[in-house]
Amino acid sequence: MKIDILTLFPEMFTGVLSASILGRAAAADLLTVETHNIRDYSTDKHRKADDYPFGGGAGLVMMAQPIFDCMAAMTGEGPAHRVLLTPRGAPLCPDIAKRLANEEHLVLLCGHYEGVDERVMTIIDEEVSIGDYVLTGGELPAMVLVDCLARFVPGVLGGEMSTEEESFVNDLLEYPQYTRPADFRGLQVPEILLSGHHANIQAWRRSQAEEKTRQIRPDLLYK
Ligand code: 6GU
Numbered sequence: 001m002k003i004d005i006l007t008l009f010p011e012m013f014t015g016v017l018s019a020s021i022l023g024r025a026a027a028a029d030l031l032t033v034e035t036h037n038i039r040d041y042s043t044d045k046h047r048k049a050d051d052y053p054f055g056g057g058a059g060l061v062m063m064a065q066p067i068f069d070c071m072a073a074m075t076g077e078g079p080a081h082r083v084l085l086t087p088r089g090a091p092l093c094p095d096i097a098k099r100l101a102n103e104e105h106l107v108l109l110c111g112h113y114e115g116v117d118e119r120v121m122t123i124i125d126e127e128v129s130i131g132d133y134v135l136t137g138g139e140l141p142a143m144v145l146v147d148c149l150a151r152f153v154p155g156v157l158g159g160e161m162s163t164e165e166e167s168f169v170n171d172l173l174e175y176p177q178y179t180r181p182a183d184f185r186g187l188q189v190p191e192i193l194l195s196g197h198h199a200n201i202q203a204w205r206r207s208q209a210e211e212k213t214r215q216i217r218p219d220l221l222y223k
Pocket of ligand 1: 131
């Protein structure tokens, strides 16, 4: 899968995309992520990419021209699914991440300043947000979206990890996990996990997950 990210701050992405699982996915050619500086597509002699809002108001608005031309360069070789990261988008959830993970070519546009010229919406397929709080730009949300959907791209997670058993996929938070040693400075691992009794362990994990969810996210139980 190919992901192109359109941004005014490509330097924000470098560490995130090359580390850990995303770095391994890139090295294995499962996921090719490229960032593109929108400013490089400005026809203005000062490479301007934002301007004052018509009608007045605070802040600057991202101009249509650099975004249209940058987008055209991305989609020149074929169709792409185009996503704008904006706080007014649909909240990211596992279903959205799964659906986007099935796209062959995604283009992510990172909004900034006070917004994007509304005419850009004519070249956007959907708007996505990562929650009900406002960030300074769409860059961190784009990284969150790439990380979240990468886990649904076949081969990105090794067999040792599952997207089916974890938090939110089945509307429960995760059960507690332990590793060696069984006794760490007097803190014990629950006896049942050392029992080797698979069915009992599954039942215990399920009840722990339900209890955690009841305490921390009761809203999930009534969805
Ligand atoms: Cl996608 N963008 C910005 N600027 N703020 C956000 C967001 C996106 N999602 C939550 N807050």
